[in-house]
Amino acid sequence: xYTIKLYDGTVLENLELNGNNFISDTIIPDTVFENNLKLIxxxxxxxxxxxxxxFLAANRVENGQSWFVIIDKTPEMKREEEMSxxxxxxxxxxxxxxxxx
Amino acid sequence: xxxxxxxWENELLDGEERFVIKHDDDSIIEDNVKIDLKNTxxxxxxxxxxxxxxxxEQGIEDLSLNKLGKNDxxxxxxxxxxxxxxxxxxxxxxxxxxxxxxxxxxxxxTSGHDHNGTNSKKISYSNIVDMPSFETSASNIKPDGTAxxxxxxxxxxxxxxxxxxxxxxxxxxHNSIWRGLSLGTSVTTAQWTAISNGTFEDMYIGxxxxxxxxxxxxxxxNYFYNCGDTAFTSNHVTIVPDTSLASSKMNDTNTxxxxxxxxxxxxxxxxxxxxxxxxxxxxxxxVATHRQYLTNAVTNGRPSASSWYDTSVxxxxxxxxxxxGIFKPVSDGTTIVADHTISKSQLPLFALNPKLxxxxxxxxxLRDVVSAADFAVVNxxxxxxxxxASASLGVxxxxxxxx
Numbered sequence: 001x002y003t004i005k006l007y008d009g010t011v012l013e014n015l016e017l018n019g020n021n022f023i024s025d026t027i028i029p030d031t032v033f034e035n036n037l038k039l040i041x042x043x044x045x046x047x048x049x050x051x052x053x054x055f056l057a058a059n060r061v062e063n064g065q066s067w068f069v070i071i072d073k074t075p076e077m078k079r080e081e082e083m084s085x086x087x088x089x090x091x092x093x094x095x096x097x098x099x100x101x
Numbered sequence: 102x103x104x105x106x107x108x109w110e111n112e113l114l115d116g117e118e119r120f121v122i123k124h125d126d127d128s129i130i131e132d133n134v135k136i137d138l139k140n141t142x143x144x145x146x147x148x149x150x151x152x153x154x155x156x157x158e159q160g161i162e163d164l165s166l167n168k169l170g171k172n173d174x175x176x177x178x179x180x181x182x183x184x185x186x187x188x189x190x191x192x193x194x195x196x197x198x199x200x201x202x203x204x205x206x207x208x209x210x211t212s213g214h215d216h217n218g219t220n221s222k223k224i225s226y227s228n229i230v231d232m233p234s235f236e237t238s239a240s241n242i243k244p245d246g247t248a249x250x251x252x253x254x255x256x257x258x259x260x261x262x263x264x265x266x267x268x269x270x271x272x273x274x275h276n277s278i279w280r281g282l283s284l285g286t287s288v289t290t291a292q293w294t295a296i297s298n299g300t301f302e303d304m305y306i307g308x309x310x311x312x313x314x315x316x317x318x319x320x321x322x323n324y325f326y327n328c329g330d331t332a333f334t335s336n337h338v339t340i341v342p343d344t345s346l347a348s349s350k351m352n353d354t355n356t357x358x359x360x361x362x363x364x365x366x367x368x369x370x371x372x373x374x375x376x377x378x379x380x381x382x383x384x385x386x387x388v389a390t391h392r393q394y395l396t397n398a399v400t401n402g403r404p405s406a407s408s409w410y411d412t413s414v415x416x417x418x419x420x421x422x423x424x425x426g427i428f429k430p431v432s433d434g435t436t437i438v439a440d441h442t443i444s445k446s447q448l449p450l451f452a453l454n455p456k457l458x459x460x461x462x463x464x465x466x467l468r469d470v471v472s473a474a475d476f477a478v479v480n481x482x483x484x485x486x487x488x489x490a491s492a493s494l495g496v497x498x499x500x501x502x503x504x
Contacts, residue, residue: 018330018408018409019394019397019406019407019408019409019439019441020406020407020408020439021397021406021407021408055400057398057400057405057406057439058397058398058405058406060359060363060397067397067408069397069398069405069406069439071400071405071406071437071439072437074400074401074403074435074436075435075436076401077401
């Protein structure tokens with residue numbers, strides 16, 4: 001069984017791994033993972049793996065179980081986020097400049 | 102060189118024979134005298150005269166003209182002979198008559214060396230004796246085809262060849278041979294047994310059953326053997342129908358979200374469900390359920406997740422049909438495509454007879470995610486293609502049967 005500790009400290013326990021799908025007997029909504037995969041720890045009970053910059057590739061309910069997949073962000077996703085961050089910084093810069101004027 | 106004969110003539114005297122007796126100085130002692138032999142003649146000798154001498158000369162000449170030298174032409178020489186009584190080899194010192202008599206005996210159609218009367222190379226099988234015996238135990242046959250007993254007089258029968266060189270009844274051997282023979286309208290008890298024990302006797306790639314008007318063709322033997330998070334260890338035959346069993350969309354809209362596993366194609370009431378019903382009817386109780394790795398999520402147009410599932414009837418992949426991916430995304434060293442699959446080699450059916458890919462001219466779905474909107478397709482014109490997921494195309498799945 002696997003345990004995943006999310007960035008905010010939330011712990012998902014008693015997870016089965018099928019392929020790259022983790023299976024939880026309790027339903028886990030997408031909101032649990034939102035902005036919570038920047039740094040996670042995955043443990044199989046013996047070893048713990050620390051992963052960064054993950055994203056939720058899939059999360060669906062089958063037979064009362066949550067099947068979710070957490071994988072590395074793709075280079076495209078990272079570029080898009082970097083662009084968004086840059087755009088946000090520019091907006092803040094403009095706002096500060098305008099406010100100063 | 103021929104002999105030149107002399108001509109002999111008799112001596113002629115002018116009267117009765119007389120002699121003159123002289124001294125050494127030719128002075129005459131007695132003249133005109135006769136000389137008689139004092140002895141008594143016991144046997145009269147043969148007189149030497151011209152006639153006899155000429156006869157001898159003629160004989161010598163004839164011999165000279167007619168004798169055979171070692172380089173002389175004997176093409177016109179005749180010989181009289183009779184067939185030898187027994188079959189005996191010609192020997193040094195035999196005369197011509199004996200030699201030819203022995204030779205004639207050799208060609209005697211019943212008591213000579215065997216031949217069919219006109220051709221000595223056509224020996225009657227019934228006249229062959231001391232033939233090699235046949236080794237009847239396969240275990241006694243060596244790889245070179247001779248008997249393990251080591252005797253050159255013992256040879257292998259065609260149906261008893263050493264296991265190392267004969268075609269054995271197993272999955273690998275039968276995966277290598279295209280036959281395309283009809284196996285009937287149902288799977289016989291013997292065929293189920295042959296499948297169950299993995300010998301696959303009298304079943305080869307391309308062989309087919311015609312059941313409920315569908316041609317069910319053998320595509321592979323033990324294709325999925327030992328695969329799965331739980332190993333599939335039952336001997337099995339993978340079947341592909343020649344035609345589509347249904348027509349269906351992959352999804353209602355042009356999306357591949359959820360991958361193949363999460364597609365509408367696999368949902369209840371879809372084309373795959375229809376195909377599964379047809380298949381279960383044709384091979385009731387024998388359609389194998391085994392574990393397969395199928396994609397269930399797509400990110401940026403690439404499969405991003407996949408899992409092990411219990412499967413029985415599934416769409417084929419590009420690799421199973423073409424032998425390689427054509428439109429399916431592949432890992433590029435940065436982004437890892439989660440398209441784990443146990444269907445990682447071409448089905449022998451399509452490798453040995455590619456025309457079966459286009460067994461009839463219609464489009465049919467493959468299960469590979471190509472993009473965020475497209476799945477792979479086999480086009481009716483014979484080329485690899487992709488279509489938006491909402492297209493309604495043929496459903497030609499593969500499945501495996503067990504004994």
